[in-house]
Amino acid sequence: MEFEYDLETPLPTSDTLFFIETDHMPSKSFLEETDLRVSVRRETISLVLYFSQNFDHFLSYLAINYLDRFLSTQCILEGKPWISRLLAISCVSLALKMRKTVFSVTDIQNDEGFIFDSQTIERMELLILGALKWRMHSISPFSFFHFFISSFKFKDQPSRQALKDRATEIILKAQNDIKLLEFKPSIISASALLSAAHELFPLQFGSFRNAICSCSYVNKNNLLNCYNLMQEIAMDGYESVLDMGSSSCTPVNVLDLQCSSSSSSTVVADHGQ
Numbered sequence: 001m002e003f004e005y006d007l008e009t010p011l012p013t014s015d016t017l018f019f020i021e022t023d024h025m026p027s028k029s030f031l032e033e034t035d036l037r038v039s040v041r042r043e044t045i046s047l048v049l050y051f052s053q054n055f056d057h058f059l060s061y062l063a064i065n066y067l068d069r070f071l072s073t074q075c076i077l078e079g080k081p082w083i084s085r086l087l088a089i090s091c092v093s094l095a096l097k098m099r100k101t102v103f104s105v106t107d108i109q110n111d112e113g114f115i116f117d118s119q120t121i122e123r124m125e126l127l128i129l130g131a132l133k134w135r136m137h138s139i140s141p142f143s144f145f146h147f148f149i150s151s152f153k154f155k156d157q158p159s160r161q162a163l164k165d166r167a168t169e170i171i172l173k174a175q176n177d178i179k180l181l182e183f184k185p186s187i188i189s190a191s192a193l194l195s196a197a198h199e200l201f202p203l204q205f206g207s208f209r210n211a212i213c214s215c216s217y218v219n220k221n222n223l224l225n226c227y228n229l230m231q232e233i234a235m236d237g238y239e240s241v242l243d244m245g246s247s248s249c250t251p252v253n254v255l256d257l258q259c260s261s262s263s264s265s266t267v268v269a270d271h272g273q
Contacts, residue, residue: 030072047088
């Protein structure tokens with residue numbers, strides 16, 4: 001397979017991104033499943049991170065997106081650890097192919113545990129491709145960075161880049177949390193940017209919040225819920241910097257989402273969060 005793909009620019013227009021982003025999410029039933037799938041997901045994510053450790057974080061993010069979408073439509077047998085290993089290797093392999101990275105399936109397996117030949121991995125790849133309906137140009141939170149950041153009134157590029165970098169860190173850190181799977185990529189993107197803005201540019205937070213709330217694609221209730229969760233994730237490990245005990249700094253009080261009540265800020269897509 002020959003692909004070329006960038007997580008930030010999978011499609012040429014923002015309108016198209018918002019229209020089809022739900023096609024690149026796990027099924028809603030995935031969040032209602034038993035602890036078995038949660039356990040399989042946790043184990044397989046650990047393997048994905050292990051097999052992709054020599055590549056950048058965006059590679060593992062893409063592989064985990066494939067994994068979540070696959071697990072939400074397929075039944076994985078319990079008690080067969082080799083299946084999780086094969087699934088993880090295949091998701092990493094597909095992500096590497098999408099990003100046109102030169103690699104060897106032998107090298108990424110690190111010569112440990114079960115070693116799968118290329119034919120076995122290719123068969124699993126085809127199973128994954130079928131389950132994902134060959135939609136491999138995943139729409140991710142990173143895909144919406146340019147759209148949202150362009151509405152912020154930055155005076156200099158370094159500030160813009162700092163916000164983007166911090167939001168990226170938050171998203172990468174948050175991916176393992178299964179609760180985030182209920183939110184659209186655009187909502188995750190907006191929430192991460194707001195969380196980063198509150199941390200880096202507190203004086204401008206209100207204007208950033210209003211800019212995002214004025215977007216007709218953004219559901220404010222979902223933004224609030226996702227932002228609260230994102231704040232918890234962002235604060236984790238930063239206790240020495242943020243006063244976790246201050247009631248005035250809780251996620252709900254910080255955002256409050258007192259956006260304009262105009263109709264432009266309340267449009268909700270019919271097909272999801």
